Amino acid sequence: MDMIEKALQIASQAHNGQFRKGTQIPYIAHPIAVGMILMKAGYSDEIVAAGILHDTVEDTDLTIEEIEREFGPKVAEIVAGCSEPNKSLSWEKRKEHTIEFLKTASSDIRAVACADKLHNIKSIIDDYEQNGEAVWSRFKRGKAQQGWYYTNIVESLGNQSTFALLEELKREVSRLFL
Template identity: 55%
Template sequence: MKLVEKAIIFAAMAHKNQTRKGTETPYVTHPFAVGMMLQGAGCSEEVVAAGILHDTLEDTEATYDSLVKEFGAPVANLVVAASENDKSLSWEDRKQHTIDGLKDASMDELQVIVADKLHNLRSIRTDLEEHGEVIWGRFNRGKQKQHWYYASIVKALAPRKDAFKLIGELEKEVRKVFGFVEL
C-alpha cells in the first residue's frame, strides 16, 4: 500500500468520532484537506503523508513510535515538527514556540505547517461568512489573539515566501479573515 493511502487510513481511524471545533464536521476532513493541499503543491509523498498525519500526536492516542513503525522516522519527525508538544504551556507560549521554530524549520517541515495553518484559516473564513463573528467564541483565544498568531506566522515566513507558494496563499488568507497582516 502506498504511503499516502496508509496515512489516510491511519488518520481516519485515529480521528474517529472527533469533530472540528464548534461544528459537526468530522475532524478528519482537516488533515485530509491539508494532505491534498500539499499534494496539489507538488510536495513529496512523505510531506503529503505527514500533512495527513499532522494532528495525530497532538489530538489522538497515536504515538511517535507507532508513526515510525508505520511510516518511517522522516514522516514521524515531520509530524513532531507540526505538533505542539508541551500542552502544559499557556496558549500564548505554545503559539510563540511555533512562530519561533519557523526560522529554523526545514522546507518539508514548513510545508506541513503552512498547509495546516492555511486550511485552518480557510475554514475560519468559511465559518465567518456563514455564521459571523460569533465563531470566535469556539477558540481558546478570540479574534485579536488569533490575528496576532496568524500575522506573526506570515511575518516569520516572509523571507521564505518565494520558496513555497502556499506561504503567499497564507498571507492572502490572513488579509481576507482579519483585513491586514501588520499589527
C-alpha cells in the same frame, strides 16, 4: 499499500469520533484537506502523508515512534515538528513556541505547517462568511489574538524563503485580519 492510503487509514482511525472545533464536521476532514493542499502543490508522498498525519500525535493516542515505524524517520520528523511539544503550557506560550520554531524549521515542516494553517484560515473565513463575528466564540482566544498568531506565523514561515503555499496563506490572513 500506498503511503498516502496508509496515512489516510491510520489518521482516520486515530481521529475517529473527533469533530472540528464548534462543528459537527468530522475532524478527519482537516488532515485530509491538508494532504490535498500539499498534493495539489506538488509535494512528495512523504510530505503529503505527514500532512495527513500532522495532528495525530498532538490530538490522539498515536506516538511518534508508531509514526516512524509505519512511515519512516522523515515523516515522523515532520509530524513531530508540526506537533506542540507541551500541551500543558498556556495557549500563548504554545503559540509563541510554534512561531519561534517555524523560523528555522526545515522546508518540509514549514510546508506542512503552512498547509495546516492555510486550511484552518480558509475554514475560519468560510465560517465567518456564514456566521459573522460569532465565529470567534469558538476559540479560547478571540479575533485579536488569532490575528496576532496567524500574522506571526506568516512572518515565521517566510523567514528563510517564500513559497507558493505561503503566498496563498498571506493573502488569506490579510483577507481575514487586515
